[in-house]
Amino acid sequence: MALIVQKYGGTSVGDADRIKAVAARVAATHKAGNQVVVVVSAMGHSTDELISLAADVSGGRHPREMDMLLTAGERISMALLAMAIRDQGVEAMSLTGSQAGILTDQSHGAAKIRDIRAIRVQEGLDLGRVVIVAGFQGVSPDTKEITTLGRGGSDATAVAMAAFLHADVCEIYTDVDGVYTADPRVVPDARKLDEVSFEEMLELAAAGAGVLMMRSVEFGRRFNIPLHVRSSFHDGEGTWVKEKTMESAAVTGVAHDTTEVKVTVQDVPDRPGVAAALFEPLSDAGINVDMIVQNTSQDGHTDISFTVPHSDAGEALAVARGAAETLGAGGVDLDEHIAKVSVVGAGMRSHPGIAARMFSVLATADINIAMISTSPIRVSCVVDAAKAEEAVRLLHAAFDPPFDPMEESR
Amino acid sequence: MALIVQKYGGTSVGDADRIKAVAARVAATHKAGNQVVVVVSAMGHSTDELISLAADVSGGRHPREMDMLLTAGERISMALLAMAIRDQGVEAMSLTGSQAGILTDQSHGAAKIRDIRAIRVQEGLDLGRVVIVAGFQGVSPDTKEITTLGRGGSDATAVAMAAFLHADVCEIYTDVDGVYTADPRVVPDARKLDEVSFEEMLELAAAGAGVLMMRSVEFGRRFNIPLHVRSSFHDGEGTWVKEKTMESAAVTGVAHDTTEVKVTVQDVPDRPGVAAALFEPLSDAGINVDMIVQNTSQDGHTDISFTVPHSDAGEALAVARGAAETLGAGGVDLDEHIAKVSVVGAGMRSHPGIAARMFSVLATADINIAMISTSPIRVSCVVDAAKAEEAVRLLHAAFDPPFDPMEESR
Numbered sequence A, B: 001m002a003l004i005v006q007k008y009g010g011t012s013v014g015d016a017d018r019i020k021a022v023a024a025r026v027a028a029t030h031k032a033g034n035q036v037v038v039v040v041s042a043m044g045h046s047t048d049e050l051i052s053l054a055a056d057v058s059g060g061r062h063p064r065e066m067d068m069l070l071t072a073g074e075r076i077s078m079a080l081l082a083m084a085i086r087d088q089g090v091e092a093m094s095l096t097g098s099q100a101g102i103l104t105d106q107s108h109g110a111a112k113i114r115d116i117r118a119i120r121v122q123e124g125l126d127l128g129r130v131v132i133v134a135g136f137q138g139v140s141p142d143t144k145e146i147t148t149l150g151r152g153g154s155d156a157t158a159v160a161m162a163a164f165l166h167a168d169v170c171e172i173y174t175d176v177d178g179v180y181t182a183d184p185r186v187v188p189d190a191r192k193l194d195e196v197s198f199e200e201m202l203e204l205a206a207a208g209a210g211v212l213m214m215r216s217v218e219f220g221r222r223f224n225i226p227l228h229v230r231s232s233f234h235d236g237e238g239t240w241v242k243e244k245t246m247e248s249a250a251v252t253g254v255a256h257d258t259t260e261v262k263v264t265v266q267d268v269p270d271r272p273g274v275a276a277a278l279f280e281p282l283s284d285a286g287i288n289v290d291m292i293v294q295n296t297s298q299d300g301h302t303d304i305s306f307t308v309p310h311s312d313a314g315e316a317l318a319v320a321r322g323a324a325e326t327l328g329a330g331g332v333d334l335d336e337h338i339a340k341v342s343v344v345g346a347g348m349r350s351h352p353g354i355a356a357r358m359f360s361v362l363a364t365a366d367i368n369i370a371m372i373s374t375s376p377i378r379v380s381c382v383v384d385a386a387k388a389e390e391a392v393r394l395l396h397a398a399f400d401p402p403f404d405p406m407e408e409s410r
Helices: A016-031 A046-057 A063-087 A119-126 A153-164 A198-206 A214-223 A274-284 A310-327 A346-350 A353-364 A385-399 A405-409 B016-031 B046-057 B063-087 B119-126 B153-164 B198-206 B214-223 B274-284 B310-327 B346-350 B353-364 B385-399 B405-409
Strands: A003-008 A035-040 A092-095 A102-104 A113-116 A130-134 A137-140 A145-148 A169-174 A195-197 A227-231 A239-242 A253-257 A260-269 A292-294 A301-309 A332-335 A338-344 A371-375 A378-384 B003-008 B035-040 B092-095 B102-104 B113-116 B130-134 B137-140 B145-148 B169-174 B195-197 B227-231 B239-242 B253-257 B260-269 B292-294 B301-309 B332-335 B338-344 B371-375 B378-384
Touching (some): A003 A016, A016 A035, A016 A063, A035 A063, A035 A119, A035 A153, A046 B016, A046 B063, A063 A130, A063 A137, A063 A145, A063 B046, A063 B092, A092 B063, A130 A153, A137 A153, A153 A169, A153 A214, A195 A198, A198 A214, A198 A239, A198 A253, A198 A338, A214 A227, A253 A385, A260 A310, A274 A310, A292 A371, A301 A310, A310 A332, A338 A385, A353 A378, A353 A385, A378 A385, B003 B016, B016 B035, B016 B063, B035 B063, B035 B119, B063 B130, B063 B137, B113 B153, B130 B153, B153 B214, B198 B214, B198 B239, B214 B227, B214 B239, B274 B301, B292 B371, B338 B385
Parallel strands (some): A003 A035, A003 A169, A092 A130, A169 A227, B035 B130, B169 B227
Antiparallel strands (some): A137 A145, A227 A239, A253 A338, A292 A301, A371 A378, B137 B145, B292 B301, B338 B378, B371 B378
């Protein structure tokens, strides 16, 4: 008997018929002799509708009340799903994040899971029930307040719950078939990956692959819970995300991200403490800085560039201008028309030629590289947004992921 | 500084603009120097929409999950109202029934309030905040399950909260101006009552006046919390429901109720235990019996008639037929076309002529009386449903409530 955690996103429970289809799948998994915990998001666009209702009522910021409002969404979907599963002859009960023991910090709208005390989940399983847990929500034990986990929160709930319960697998049901070697909308012959390692998935997620959020992959990695990303519309296998033991591909996938902008501070004096003077105020302002590149110093001055999400552009510019003035730097530039293109693969560690080949592919197509950043298993280049899709297609054709260096050497 | 509990029904918070209007009223009450606790229902028809969604998903009965589903409704309205009040510059926070300490029994869908532990409500008031409490919902401390209070539940929440907090008044905001001497849709010159006693209001509610449910009036009476029933659309005074000290009117109002049916068991042997043998199985089946009339015995046999809600008619008939067989009684009749017409007034105690005058008014109009039932301050007659509105109009004209016997004797 396996213990399986299944997570269904909003599209999968978007209307009454889809809820019934999910119920049939859950019931079948239970009847096959497994213990099942289901984590569910709010139905379809219901969260957006609640946000819009709040905007009609108030122009202000009310993080606590917003969490109270939005947590109504999963309450509806989980109760309906419990009814539909019971109609299949399987005992089921729904639990809010608070009832399921999802304990978080106090940060309304972007809370982090601190601990899990899934006593009532375990009781339900012991009684032979399917237990449905509201995704995306928790409770702060310090303030006794209801919190939400922010973007990707339901995945995080599922993986954290799987970790606490020592589940055999955490299945993430979604509207795509799995993790692909590139975005299939951009690269028509992108291939579905059968498996990918946690560290590669982390890099892919950071590089813009939208299937899984980094935080849930990080949970899976830390507690070694295999994730199975699969479609809620058919029974086919998806992509397994897990600790890998066999040899890894040099290039597992090509990802791109068009949600960021680039800020450049020019003519920064090259002395100790300069980077801190720039990035500490950005951090204090809650701005999520992604890539940072500092050029080699010339004449005692250098340029520092960094990327931030589009939504933070205005604030990042203001903070950077303030820091530039303090530092006696030159002007601050904003480039909104950029894209980040990344090549990811764990086998890259033993194949140092990947980065050079990536630069060469882009150069041949006359695509200029504005920034470069690397990790041991990733190379990312910032390019003109208009050239991003072409770059992805060329790199996918050149590396043909999942590219196995052992095969090429034969 | 007074402590005021305000309760707003679903119509009063039916859309964004109405929520803002309620927020303005709440903020004004707070700014006038009062402590304010607000109890709120789900928005407009949202409860009906959730019920219909559940019917699309499942044909079964799932009381626990139904409560989980429906309690999403007040969560939405209370969070939105908190935002709107905060926009008025008044600190506000919303609390679920569970957070507000509304402790109930375990009966899903029709739970009774057992105790109130409004610790967080009191903390909020002490911090100078408006505290918004979800109506209609609570938590069973025995099972830790979320419960709902059934029909009129939000009123019950408000009055129970007012009792626990020793509030100065519990204001019930609604879409009518107050309690009337008769239904204004039937009697155009019905008058709004300035005040009415708890016991009269209990009788009026039992007799079909829909403004307040009996349970909330009973709470008010038991803890002596004055209720002020008033319109949420204007500032005019409504009707005060309270313990009365001055002389009471002989007839305060005329009420009618067309939601019941009459069941008659014929030729019941007249011996001890017969009534118990009929009404115990009805009670065991959860059927709410209202009037019971047993005629004088003739030849050792009698007829027993009783009224039940329309929705219970089929089950009541089946139970009565079973009991009739056991008892060796005759047939069982069902009359679906009845109405109950009642005259209510606390002054009736010292004016025994009211019942006789009521029968005379009905007789003059050739309206046949099928059943009669009385309390010290009420006379109810069951008549043909087609004659109900005529009967109400004639009785209202004859008694001219609020009819003061002292004036007539002058």
